[in-house]
Amino acid sequence: MKYIYTSPLSKQNKLFLLMILCFLAASIKTEAQTAIALPDTILNVERIDEIKFKSSNFSITGSLYVPKNVNDKKIPAVIWVSGSGPSYRTIKSTETKKVVNCFLNAGFAYFRIDKPGYGDSKGSVNEDSLFAQLSNVVVDAVKRLKEVSFIDSKRIGVFGSSQAGYIMPLAITKCKEIAFMIGSSCPAENSIEQWNYLLEKQMVCEGYSKERAAESIKMFSTLRQTEDKNKFDESLSYFITHPLIVKSVNYDSSFTERAKKWWPREINLNDESHFNPADLLEKITIPVFMVYGEMDTQIDPLQAMDAYKKAMKKNGNPLFKIKMLAGVDHNMCTAKKGCLNEIAEMNKTNSYKVSPLYIETLNEWLKILKS
DSSP states (O other), X not given: OOOOOOOOOOHHHXXXXXXXXXXXXXXXXXXXXXXXXXXXXXXXXXXXXXXXXXXXXXXXXXXXXXXXXXXXXXXXXXEEEOOSSOOOSSOOOHHHHHHHHHHHHTTOEEXXXXXTTSTTOBOOOOGGGHHHHHHHHHHHHHHHHTTSTTEEEEXXXXXXXXXXXXXXXXXXXXXXXXXXXXXXXXXXXXXHHHHHHXXXXXXXXXXXXXXXXXXXXXXXXXXXXXXXXHHHXXXXXXXXXXXXXXXXXXXXXXXHHHHXXXXXXXXXXXXXXXXXXXXXXXXXXXXXXXXEETTOSSSOHHHHHHHHHHHHHHHTOSSEEEEEETTBOTTSBBOSSOOHHHHHHHHXXXXXXXXXXXXXXXXXXXXXXXX
């Protein structure tokens, strides 16, 4: 049997070791406290109130994030209008917390719901009338917030991104009580044109030449919208010889087989895919603040900015701000290219971070609104 000899510690050595351990513990504690105390990593809230309301056939549950130091005064509120896909009232993302803290630190209550069909909200959205239904939910959310004693009923606005660009203008035209609109990456063309832009950009992102991508989108648009069977067949034949494989949007070698099912068709111009929010912008005279990312590959930022500028100039909106942020993508995060595959990779490595330029812009605008 082998014995390992260890010399006993002297009283002086024990004292020295204890001092080192205390120092290390204090250092670890200090680092942990510093991480927790960072202002943009935790929500600067006094409390979170659960609020429920009905909207048509939906039963909605939301969370009202109440800023600190409300006391007995009435405060403004903003309603988050989400983009496409699932959306929940609980805020887990550190990057989202940074954005929400802009509102909380400026003294705004922040209202966020579980989207119908998710979390504690009940009901199922009909995809054929999604914009109409979700804009009604926004209107009913405004009505519900007006009942909250500490909310200033004349200062309830909307804040949203991406698909919210279709929903917020609809809600505003339905509800005169919405006081302001703040948006990021909001489209100003119908969803067919928006998808064409996204698809063309992702093709280039994945290695197609700009010329090939432009030609493919021209044929793709015909494939989706033509009422002429010969043109449909011609476009379909193009994709048999020029396969449309775009991994980031799940287009693979089966695309042409799936596309064959798009005929016969009946074009309905009242379908929401033909709805262009730009048609409503001239009617919006409340304060409007819009921000876009230079690297956005999902909606066309230049087209959208132009549409908003023209509409706001025509209606003489007295308080309209619009800004393009360099090096920023669709989600207001810092990016090199803004491609969907780049976003996916950055999410894997936890390097996908909201742009400081966006935070700075929001803070500036909220000061203007508050005054």
